[in-house]
Each structure stands twice: as structure tokens, then as C-alpha cells.
Amino acid sequence: MTKILLVEDNEDNRDMLGRRLSRHGFSVCFAIDGPSGVRMAHNELPDVILMDIALGEMDGWEATRLIKDDPRTTGIPVIALTAHALASDRSRSVEVGCADYDTKPVDLPRLLGKINACLPGGARAA
Amino acid sequence: MIASLRLAPFRLYAVLDWFVPEKMKEEAESLRRARMFLISHLFGPFLGHTISLYILLIGPAPDAAWWIFFGIITLFWAFPLALKITGWFVPLALISVQNLIFTILWGCYHYGGMSSPLIPWVITVPLLAFFYLGSGQGVRIFVLAIILLNLAGFYLIYSLGHGFPTHIPLAQLSGLGIVSTVCASVYVSMMALYYANIAMSQSDLEREVKRRLETAAQLREATNEAERANQAKSEFLAKLGHELRTPLNAVIGYSEIMLEDAVIAERQQQSVDLKKIHNAGNHLLKLITDLLDLSKLEAGKMELFVETVDVRALVAEVASEYLDAAAAAGNALTVDVDPAIATIEGDATKLRRALVELVSNAVRFTANGTVTITARSDGEWLRITVRDTGVGIEQQRLATLFENFEESEDATTSKYGETGLGLPLSQRLCRLMRGDIAVESTLGEGSCFTIRVPVMLRAGAAAEVDEAAARDERHRARGSLVLAIDDDPAVLELLQRILAKEGYAPVVAASAFEGLELAKKLMPALIILDVFMPELDGWQLLKLLRKDAALRDSRIVMLTVDDNVKKGPALGADAHLVKPIDRHALLRLIRDLGVEPSPFGTRLLDRPAIDLLEEAQI
Incomplete structure (x- = not known):
């Protein structure tokens, strides 16, 4: 089963997106801020990480950079989620090594498409 | 001020200005001197010949002295033409002053000597010299010198024993005394009145300019605050x-x-x-x-994110989102992308957004019809057309379709965009991408919207966008200041009302010279210029404005009554507008020229701007 790590500080969003992803056949684990996101990535080694950007103290860019710097987690695709569709956000996401980028509120079919595009053929969810 | 300028003989100016060399028209002061020169040379000889003909009447058959007298008076009529041909104002003025003193002394010498009735004319010499050349020290010395030299010359002839010739007995000359004095008085009065008129309107003009400048400074402050x-x-x-x-x-x-x-x-x-x-x-x-x-x-904060965009995929993706909605309304949604189009360099998100807006509108306003998305490219532009067979849009509504919903006069416009913001937003996004959206529609038959964006937004566009951004920045720095120059107060008032209501900061000038001075001091973002103005017409003023490097970035719109506008672009006008002024056409034109109203400025600026300008109106 494909494992997704969702790093999101808003409880509603975490709950919603987690439930919907589970329903689509993913196994979802959660982190509520940047540092715990980096820790969870090490411990759980998920197939995909969904990274909220506005996370408080350590933001999503910084967390992604730490994940990409670590040889154990560097290969895990990260999809950044931001509230704005700013060009600066998009170029930033490329810069820190995100595989893709999406805006909130999440359009689930579109996000699923992006998740599947990141996965190697065998790991795809049903 | 407008009233006093109205008193000036405008029709006369048209005749006078034909003689004035182009170079002298550039400066108000030199133009005024040239006009003084022309008035005295065109009308003065009539008064002079009154005397020469009177002498012919009372005297014997014309002799050499009379013919010379007649000839040198007539010579004055040649001066305007000489000015037109050579353009040498100062030498001609000097020669003219010399000719005048010689004519007068010649007349005195031959007709009456020391008690000649022509003597009062001597006072016109310094007067005219000052009118032509100003009252500088050099001019004063010169005038005094030539009067003395001429007097000395005639005195020499007299003292060498020639005495005063007596063509006509002194007793007969008493009648000439009256004629001569009346003519001299008329001449001096005519010139003095003309000069007074000019001096008055000039000081009025200066006061008015000062006042308008203060208004403009206050407007600028208000704009900054806004x-x-x-x-x-x-x-x-x-x-x-x-x-x-x-x-x-x-x-x-x-x-x-x-x-x-x-x-x-x-x-x-x-x-x-x-x-x-x-x-x-x-x-x-x-x-x-x-x-x-x-x-x-x-706020100018929207950024472009240029990347390689797969046009086919983008169009297909948008179309697939609306397949269900189209089917639900009984519509056939078809996509036709030219196979030759592969990818473009552009901003995918913004292009997609604009396309979504058009497709969603087309699907919403069409029932049991077709919606066709067509993509074509000519190598330079990508055109994506969304055509529907829906309800269509009324002709008068097309003009305001892309205006923000707050600006459109009827609330029903909002029916055509989900929020009434969608279309204006899409158009602005396309313009940000150096493209545009166009619309054609027939009520009851359907609508056709076309997005046009450059195929290579990146190639050279970075610099271009920077340049455009810098230009926009300069325009912003000048705020939304619009200077309108027209001699018709009704037009100025109309322009002022339209512009102020729209959030621009209008400043008006009722004459070409005032306009020129205001333009140089204010450097407005836009200048609206009437073609037909007395003193200096719009074309001449346009040339002068374009010569000023500081006004290089000011956009200039010519106001004409006919379509004879070929001159405009050649002389540096950005656009023209045909009178009578159509509000929508005017505003569209101004926006197309990249001059934006102060954002949200209408509300904040409205009061002070209008109050101030009303105060400044006379």
C-alpha cells in the first residue's frame, strides 16, 4: 500500500485530506509541524510527502530542504501545498527540490493525479 | 482668463502667423514680438500713405522727393514677406527702425523743415523699436544712436547750405498737420492697445499657471495619499x-x-x-x-512564471473539466488544436485561468448547442478561440464586458461572468502576458472570445517585461495626471468630469502656451491635445512637446474633428480621438495607452480633486 506523509498544521485540513486519501487507498501518516515532518520522514520512509508551506516556526521550504539534504530521505518526492499560486512560490518549490506543487484548497482529483505522477509505476494506488 | 483671451483678434493671428518663421513660434515671447512687428508693418503703411497722398493732393505734380517718400513708406510692406523668407527677425527689425526714422526725417526735411507737421511721428521710433526688440540697454543705445545719426545726416545737408526745400509753402501745410498728427496718434494708440491687451492676458496667464501648478501639487499629494x-x-x-x-x-x-x-x-x-x-x-x-x-x-504585484506549456494538454485538460457540465446542458464541446502547435513559452497558470473563464461562460450560456475551443498559432502568437452558439451578448454591453463590475453601469453584466470579475481579470492576466482577449458576439447567435498570447514570452521578453515594468513604474510615478489642452471651455469641463469620475487627476489648460508650460512643469502621464487652437495649433504644440526630453514618456492623444490624422503618428502622437468625445472610447483609449487611474483613487481623490479644480476654474 502506498504510504503518504501529510505535513499540515491545521487540524481540519489534516483530518479532511487524510480521510479522503485513505478512502482512495493510501496509507496516511501525519506530522503537525516542520521538525516532526522531518522526523517522520526518517522514521516512516513514506512513498510521497505532502508538505504544507505555512507551518509556523520552521516552514515547509525549510523542512523540505532538510529532507532533501538527508541521503536516506532525499529520494522521496515532496509535493508542496500553498495557499497562493504565486510565481515566487512555484520557483521556490522547484529550487528546494519539490517534485510538484499544488494550491489549497485541494482539488482532490488533481492532487491524486500529481501524486500518481510522482510514484514509480509499481507503487500506484488503485 | 478665458474671457480676456477671447478678446484677442484670433482671426488676425491666422494671417499674421503665416509670416512668422517656425523657429519664432516655439517661444511665446518671440512669437508676440513677431506679431507686433507684423501688425505695425501691415497696417502702418496705410497711415503713412494717408500723408503721402494728402501731400500729392495739396502739392504740385509728384517730384523726386515725393516719389522717394512714397517708395520708402511702401517698402515697409515688404518686411513681412522678407521675414517669412529669411527668418532674420532682429536684422529686419533694425533695418525697419532705420527706415522709419529716415522716412520721417525725409518727410520733415522736404515738407516743412523744423516746423514740419510730420515731427510727431518721431516718437513712434523708440516705441516701435521697444515693441520689436524689447527694452534692453543695447536696444536703447541703438535707437538713440540711429535717431542722432539720421538727424546729424540731415543737419549736415541742411548746414552745407541746401537749406529746407520748399515744395509746398508752409502756409499750405497746416492741413497736413492735422492729418499727420491724427495718423500718428492712431498708429501709436493701435500699437499701445495691442500691447496692453497682450500684457494683460500674459499676466493673467502667469497667475493662472501658478494657480494650476498649486492645484497640481495638491493633486499629486492627494494621489500619493491615495x-x-x-x-x-x-x-x-x-x-x-x-x-x-x-x-x-x-x-x-x-x-x-x-x-x-x-x-x-x-x-x-x-x-x-x-x-x-x-x-x-x-x-x-x-x-x-x-x-x-x-x-x-x-497593485502591480502579479508576477509572471514563464515555463514551457503544452498547449494541447492544457486545452484538453480544461475541456475535460467542462465535458460533464456541457453534456448536462445538451452541448457538444469540441476541441480543435492545430497539430503543428507543440509547446509555447508562457505562464501556464494564468493562461489556464483565462481559458477556464471563457469555457465556463460559454458552457453556462449555451443550451443544446456547441462550444468549440480552437487553438492556432502563426509562429508569433498563440490564439485560443472559444466559440459558442449560446445566447450572445448585446452590442452595447460588449464595450463594458471587460470593465470591473463596479464600473459597468448595468448590474446584468455580472451575469456574463460568474462574479463579474472573471472577464476583466482574464483580460488583465492576458495583458500581463503581453497578449489580450477580444470578443465578437451576435445576440441570439452566440459569442466568440479569443485569447491571444505570445508564443515566446521568455525570448527577449524578460528585458521587454522589465522595460515595460520600468515604463509602467515611470507612469505610476507621474500618477494618473492627465493634462487636457483645448480652447473650448465646454470640452475642458467635459473631459475633466469624465476623467475625475474615473479616478484620473485631470488638469486643464485653455490655451496652447499655458498647456506647454503646464506640461513641462507637471510631466503628466497623458496629454489630450486639441488640434484647432488659436495662437498655436495642436500640431505645432505637439512638435514642441515631443522636443522636450522630459516629456518623452508622456502619452499624447490628439483631439480632431475629422479623420485627417495622418500627421499625428509622424509628429509623435500616440493616438487620436474624433470629436465629439465619446466617454467609452476615450477611457478605452487611455487604458490602451497604459495610463491607469489611481487605483481606488476615485473615492479618496474624488472630493479634493474636483473641489480644487472647480476652484481653479474661471
Whole structure:
């Protein structure tokens, strides 16, 4: 089963997106801020990480950079989620090594498409 | 001021100015001197010949002295033409002054000697010299010198024993005394009156310019204040937007989850209700997003993200989103992308957004018809056309279709965009990408919207965009200042009302010279220039404005009464507008020239701007 790590500080969003992803056949684990996101990535080694950007103290860019710097987690695709569709956000996401980028509120079919595009053929969810 | 200028003999100017060399028209002072010169040379000889003919009447048959007298008076009529041909004003004025003193002394010498009735004419010599050449020390010395030299010359002839010739006995000359004095008085009065008229209107003009400058400074301050307020508004909107999105997230997300649950459990009624909540949430989200983006665009904070865009995929993706909605309304949605188009360099997100807006509108306003998305490229531009066979749009509404909903006069326009913001936003996004959106429509037959964007936004565009941004920045720095120059107060008032209402800061000038001075001092973003003006016509003024490097970035619109506008672009005009002024055409033209009203400025600027300008009106 494909494992997704969702790093999101808003409880509603975490709950919603987690439930919907589970329903689509993913196994979802959660982190509520940047540092715990980096820790969870090490411990759980998920197939995909969904990274909220506005996370408080350590933001999503910084967390992604730490994940990409670590040889154990560097290969895990990260999809950044931001509230704005700013060009600066998009170029930033490329810069820190995100595989893709999406805006909130999440359009689930579109996000699923992006998740599947990141996965190697065998790991795809049903 | 307008009234006093009206007194000036405008029709006469048309004749006079034909003789004035182009170079002298550039400066108000030199033009005035040239006109003085021309008036005295065109009308003076008539008064002079009154005397020469009177002498012919009372005297014997014309002899050499009379013919010379007659000839040198007539010679004055040649001066305007000489000025026209050579353009040498100062030498001609000097020769003219010399000719005048010689003529007068010649007349005195031959007709009456020391007690000649022509002596009063001597006072016209310094007077005219000062009119032509000003009253500088050099001029004073010169005039005195030539009067003395001429007097000395005649005295020499007299003292060498020639005495005064007596062509006519002194007793007979008493009649000539009256004629001569009256003519000299008329001449001096004519010149003095003309000079007084000019001096008066000049000081009026100066006062008026000063007053307008103060008004403009206040306007500028008000504009700056409005811009600061606008900045605060943008920040507030960005924060508010974030605060609104968070709860909206929950509404949209949870309603979607429940909807999915309800569909699985086949709870029909609940599905319908939840769908409504979900749709309303999405609608609200789009409204907020559009509002924020429009405010970002107005604040100049919208950025371009240029990447390689797969046009075929983008169009297919948008079309697939609306297949269901189209089918539900009985519409056939077809896509026709030219196979030759592979990818373009552009901003995918913004292009997609504009296309979504057009497709969603087309699907919404078409029932049992067709919606066709066509993509074509000519190597330079990509054109994506969305054509529908829907209800169509009324002709008069087409003009305001892309205006913000706050600006359009009828609320029904909002029917054509989900929020009334969608189309204006899409158009501005396309313009940001150096493209545009055009529309054609026939009521009852359907509409056709075309997006046009450059195929290579990146190639050389970075510099170009920077250049454009810098230019926009310069325009912004000048605010939304618009200078209108027209001799017709009714036109000025109309322009002022339209522009102020729209959020521009209008300043008006009722004459060409006043306009020129104001333009140099204010450096307005836009100058509206009437072609037919007395003193200096619009074309001449246009040339002068374009010579000034500081006004290089000012856009200039010519106001004409006919379509004879070929001159405009050659002389540096950016556009022209045909009188009578059509409000929509004017505003569209101004916006097309890249001059934007002070954002949200109308409300803040309205009061002070209009009050100040009303005060400045005479």
C-alpha cells in the first residue's frame, strides 16, 4: 500500500485530506509541524510527502530542504501545498527540490493525479 | 482668463502667423514680438500713405522727393514677406527702425523743415523699436544712436547750405498737420492697445499657471495619499483573503467528503443538498480569489512564471473539466488544436485561468448547442478561440464586458461572468502576458472570445517585461495626471468630469502656451491635445512637446474633428480621438495607452480633486 506523509498544521485540513486519501487507498501518516515532518520522514520512509508551506516556526521550504539534504530521505518526492499560486512560490518549490506543487484548497482529483505522477509505476494506488 | 483671451483678434493671428518663421513660434515671447512687428508693418503703411497722398493732393505734380517718400513708406510692406523668407527677425527689425526714422526725417526735411507737421511721428521710433526688440540697454543705445545719426545726416545737408526745400509753402501745410498728427496718434494708440491687451492676458496667464501648478501639487499629494491608502488596502485584502480561505477550506473539503459518502450510500436528497453547499463554497472561493488577484494586478504585484506549456494538454485538460457540465446542458464541446502547435513559452497558470473563464461562460450560456475551443498559432502568437452558439451578448454591453463590475453601469453584466470579475481579470492576466482577449458576439447567435498570447514570452521578453515594468513604474510615478489642452471651455469641463469620475487627476489648460508650460512643469502621464487652437495649433504644440526630453514618456492623444490624422503618428502622437468625445472610447483609449487611474483613487481623490479644480476654474 502506498504510504503518504501529510505535513499540515491545521487540524481540519489534516483530518479532511487524510480521510479522503485513505478512502482512495493510501496509507496516511501525519506530522503537525516542520521538525516532526522531518522526523517522520526518517522514521516512516513514506512513498510521497505532502508538505504544507505555512507551518509556523520552521516552514515547509525549510523542512523540505532538510529532507532533501538527508541521503536516506532525499529520494522521496515532496509535493508542496500553498495557499497562493504565486510565481515566487512555484520557483521556490522547484529550487528546494519539490517534485510538484499544488494550491489549497485541494482539488482532490488533481492532487491524486500529481501524486500518481510522482510514484514509480509499481507503487500506484488503485 | 478665458474671457480676456477671447478678446484677442484670433482671426488676425491666422494671417499674421503665416509670416512668422517656425523657429519664432516655439517661444511665446518671440512669437508676440513677431506679431507686433507684423501688425505695425501691415497696417502702418496705410497711415503713412494717408500723408503721402494728402501731400500729392495739396502739392504740385509728384517730384523726386515725393516719389522717394512714397517708395520708402511702401517698402515697409515688404518686411513681412522678407521675414517669412529669411527668418532674420532682429536684422529686419533694425533695418525697419532705420527706415522709419529716415522716412520721417525725409518727410520733415522736404515738407516743412523744423516746423514740419510730420515731427510727431518721431516718437513712434523708440516705441516701435521697444515693441520689436524689447527694452534692453543695447536696444536703447541703438535707437538713440540711429535717431542722432539720421538727424546729424540731415543737419549736415541742411548746414552745407541746401537749406529746407520748399515744395509746398508752409502756409499750405497746416492741413497736413492735422492729418499727420491724427495718423500718428492712431498708429501709436493701435500699437499701445495691442500691447496692453497682450500684457494683460500674459499676466493673467502667469497667475493662472501658478494657480494650476498649486492645484497640481495638491493633486499629486492627494494621489500619493491615495496610493499609500491603496497599499494598505492591498495588505488588508491579502490578510483577509487568508482568513477567509481557511474556514472555506473546511466547508468545501468536508462537504466534499460528505458528498462522497452520500453518493456511496445512495442518499439522493442529501447528495443534492451537499452538492449545493459544495458549489456555493467553490463559488465563494472563486470570488475571493478573483478579488485578491485583481487587487494584486492593480497593485502591480502579479508576477509572471514563464515555463514551457503544452498547449494541447492544457486545452484538453480544461475541456475535460467542462465535458460533464456541457453534456448536462445538451452541448457538444469540441476541441480543435492545430497539430503543428507543440509547446509555447508562457505562464501556464494564468493562461489556464483565462481559458477556464471563457469555457465556463460559454458552457453556462449555451443550451443544446456547441462550444468549440480552437487553438492556432502563426509562429508569433498563440490564439485560443472559444466559440459558442449560446445566447450572445448585446452590442452595447460588449464595450463594458471587460470593465470591473463596479464600473459597468448595468448590474446584468455580472451575469456574463460568474462574479463579474472573471472577464476583466482574464483580460488583465492576458495583458500581463503581453497578449489580450477580444470578443465578437451576435445576440441570439452566440459569442466568440479569443485569447491571444505570445508564443515566446521568455525570448527577449524578460528585458521587454522589465522595460515595460520600468515604463509602467515611470507612469505610476507621474500618477494618473492627465493634462487636457483645448480652447473650448465646454470640452475642458467635459473631459475633466469624465476623467475625475474615473479616478484620473485631470488638469486643464485653455490655451496652447499655458498647456506647454503646464506640461513641462507637471510631466503628466497623458496629454489630450486639441488640434484647432488659436495662437498655436495642436500640431505645432505637439512638435514642441515631443522636443522636450522630459516629456518623452508622456502619452499624447490628439483631439480632431475629422479623420485627417495622418500627421499625428509622424509628429509623435500616440493616438487620436474624433470629436465629439465619446466617454467609452476615450477611457478605452487611455487604458490602451497604459495610463491607469489611481487605483481606488476615485473615492479618496474624488472630493479634493474636483473641489480644487472647480476652484481653479474661471
